[in-house]
Amino acid sequence: MNAPMNRASVADVTAHESQMTxxxxxxxxxxxxxxxxxxKPYLLTTSEAxxxxxxxxxxxxxxxxxxxxxxxxxxxxxxxxxxxxxxxxxxxxxxxxxxxxxxxxxxxxxxxxxxxxxxxxxxxxxxxxxxxxxxxxxxxxxxxxxxxxxxxxxxxxxxxxxxxxxxxxxxxxxxxxxxxxxxxxxxxxxxxxxxxxxxxxxxxxxxxHGNLLANAGFISAEHRLTPDDRVLASLPLYHINGLVVTLLAPLFHGGSVAMTPRFSARTFWRDVMATQCSWINVVPTIVAYLLDGEVPDRSALAALRFCRSASAALPADHHRAFEARFGIGIIETMGMTETAAPVFSNPLDATRRRVGSIGLPSGGEAKVVRRDGAQTAPGEIGELVLRGAQVMCGYYKRPDETSATFTADGWLRTGDLGFCDSDGYFYITGRAKELIIKGGENIAPREIDEALMRHPGVLEAAAVGVPDPAYGQEIVAFVVVRDQGSDATGGDGAPPDAAALREHCLQTLGRYKTPKEFRFVTDLPRGPSGKVQRLKLLKG
CATH class of the missing domain: 3.40.50.12780 (ANL, N-terminal domain)
Known part of the structure; x- marks a missing residue:
């Protein structure tokens, strides 16, 4: 069923146990x-040491x-x-x-x-x-x-x-x-x-104020957060996720925040344990870096109730590897700056979570539509559109762009391509502007990203389409390799070269979807909400 859902409302959550206006x-x-x-402490801050x-x-x-x-x-x-x-x-x-x-x-x-x-x-x-x-x-x-x-x-x-x-x-x-x-x-x-x-x-x-309070309430409701909960805030406050999820949500439910100067894979678990956090909030990039680092004593992480991943779709292999390695369940969510952070969330109940899915609508409504605005059938790919109390009022001094971002009946166009399954769970397949069309066939860049990240020597990857006289577009993959000497690189610890990655893609994707070119970079450009900005890679 691809129907709007509203599982939580601000009225369902109070900032504390007593009745309050x-x-x-x-x-x-x-x-x-x-x-x-x-x-009661609300904010605790730590140094890099x-x-x-x-x-x-x-x-x-x-x-x-x-x-x-x-x-x-x-x-x-x-x-x-x-x-x-x-x-x-x-x-x-x-x-x-x-x-x-x-x-x-x-x-x-x-x-x-x-x-x-x-x-x-x-x-x-x-x-x-x-x-x-x-x-x-x-x-x-x-x-x-x-x-x-x-x-x-x-x-x-x-x-x-x-x-x-x-x-x-x-x-x-x-x-x-x-x-x-x-x-x-x-x-x-x-x-x-x-x-x-x-x-x-x-x-x-x-x-x-209404947008921010609404989502602070929805987050608190989704994760059943209480005044006893403490979150590690290592995402920057200029990031919508860092600001709303780790600063405003605890303020709403009376919890507390342990804030670090910045994310560091070297000190992340130390800070979690030292500040006695009960949940952590990360983005897929952080998951990738933690998988590349040391594994702490799992018994010392027993107080952690869950790890919340947000801002962009989490590769399924990274999701499973993180849970297996650290023994912490991941709740995958998704949002954007225009929705004051999360607008989808998997359930707190681990048995109802679905790996690879961004979950169910959280506090608002969502549906997938075709180009003509008609709602898609279950499993059919289209554009995700949203409506709810957390959706922005518009873009500053840009009335035309604000108008173009909303449908005539008030739904926010996300620009994200995806589908909804028969149980109402949503999935992201890519961005409409970033879709690769090779020889008339639509190729979702994320499929290529995830295939590349299954190579033990690849930390991150982003595929983009480039003009090609024969096919219309060809595929170029930008790759961030793991540190040399990491156990994850396998064998002698040497990073993979283009030939190794091409062979890997041929085996996992087939010839048609294998990138024509591999370009090695030190990092991938990201917007404030954490999403990879693929088209900027071609301008570098």
């Missing part, structure tokens, strides 16, 4: 949780948000103004993001991996009035702002340099210059997050 804004939620949980760098309680978060709200107002910021945060993970970063939303401002977390032209575009297009920037990012930000000022396209903006690990709240001077009027509809927006597509400039996704 459903929060309408992040301010409501932070105030309510401070009253409910007081000095594993030492504690700070703890923020629910009361402490509320008090800091109130003080920063006062400082924002004294500096001249008004509801609906945009504040950018260009910093890595840390107590200060989390506090600034939450305080901006608490204050009625719109927070714009900037991807630290932005190229200079992207950074300039985001700073200018977002109409940001205040930028918090770390010392590491200050030179790039200064260069971007100076370039915009030289072009005469920069509105007055203030930059405040602060450390991601700082414990003292930043001082703010009065802002210089007048700001553009705030549109009334912007007053409900809490988050502006720019997502890089495969082509064109980044698009600013606008998410309201």
């Amino acid at each position: 459903p929060p309408r804004t992040l301010r409501d939620l932070i105030d309510a949780q401070a009253a409910a949980f007081g000095d 594993g030492s504690d760098t700070g703890t923020l309680t629910f009361t402490g978060l509320r008090d800091d948000c109130r003080e920063l709200a006062r400082r924002f107002a004294d500096a001249g910021l008004r509801q609906g103004d945009i504040v950018s945060v260009c910093m890595g993970n840390g107590l200060q970063t989390a506090r600034l993001i939450l305080a901006a939303m608490y204050s009625g401002l719109i927070v714009n977390p900037i991807n630290l991996l932005c190229q200079p032209t992207q950074l300039q575009y985001i700073v200018a297009h977002s109409d940001t009035r205040l930028i918090f920037v770390s010392e590491a990012m200050q030179p790039a930000m200064t260069q971007a702002v100076d370039a915009l000022r030289a072009q005469g396209t920069m509105r007055p903006v203030a930059c405040v340099c602060t450390s991601a690990e700082a414990t003292m709240l930043p001082e703010l001077a009065p802002l210089v210059g007048s700001a553009a009027p705030v549109a009334p509809e912007m007053c409900d927006v809490a988050l502006l997050m720019y997502t890089s597509g495969t082509t064109g400039v980044p698009k600013g996704v606008m998410l309201t």
Whole structure:
């Protein structure tokens, strides 16, 4: 059955066991949780060496948000103004993001991996009035702002340099210059997050307080999370998954967050055990790197209830290998920036999970449609479309693109190709723009990716189509090999060459789907939500 489903609603989940008025804004939620949980730790941060760098309680978060709200107002910021945060993970970063939303401002977390032209575009297009920037990012930000000022396209903006690990709240001077009027509809927006597509400039996704609270509730309901649960947050806060799943969901259910500066395969399991986490949140790339690393004492991981994989489809072989190697069940989910992170999830009940599936709709509705908009039959491939409380209100200052992204009856077009089986489970086969059409035959790049990753020497892979005079398109595979000497490379530990990979593909895919060319790279380009940006590989 390929029918819309809605298994959880915000009403099914309360932020704590007692009855409470459903929060309408992040301010409501932070105030309510401070009253409910007081000095219970909400956020614990660690250094790369594993030492504690700070703890923020629910009361402490509320008090800091109130003080920063006062400082924002004294500096001249008004509801609906945009504040950018260009910093890595840390107590200060989390506090600034939450305080901006608490204050009625719109927070714009900037991807630290932005190229200079992207950074300039985001700073200018977002109409940001205040930028918090770390010392590491200050030179790039200064260069971007100076370039915009030289072009005469920069509105007055203030930059405040602060450390991601700082414990003292930043001082703010009065802002210089007048700001553009705030549109009334912007007053409900809490988050502006720019997502890089495969082509064109980044698009600013606008998410309201209602969008964020809805998905924080859906996540808490799906995984039956309680105040006793703690998650390891190693994904960056400029990643929609890192922000909503590991920062906002625990705030919603009264749990806690153990935050690391960044993901490190070397220290990941150490941090899980040291902070006594009950669940972990990863993306497929992290799964690949953990499979390539050391296996900790499995008895030390017994407190982990589950591992949650998100943002992109998880290769089935990696899914099975992770569970076998670490003894931790994976709940595969899927979402996008436009849906405030997850919109699909496999069930918490392990017997109902399906390897290779992104699961069932989580809190919203989903269906697969043909090009004419008609719903597909079970097993038939089409485009996934979505509708629900977590779906964005639109793209910032892009009404035409917003209109084109939604169907006439309000469904969000994802651009993802997939199908729904007869039991209502959804599967992703690729992106519509990335489909390879060779000799008139549609080839899903993911099929080639997964075949390549079954080679023991391949860490990651991404197949793309390139023009070909005979077939229309041919296949080129970009490959990240495992470290030399890894047990996974097999034999003498030497990485595979093109001839070895071609032979592997011939045996697993057949001649027609075997890539014509193999190009070896050190990493694959990814957007803020973690998805591989295949078409950018051809521009490298």
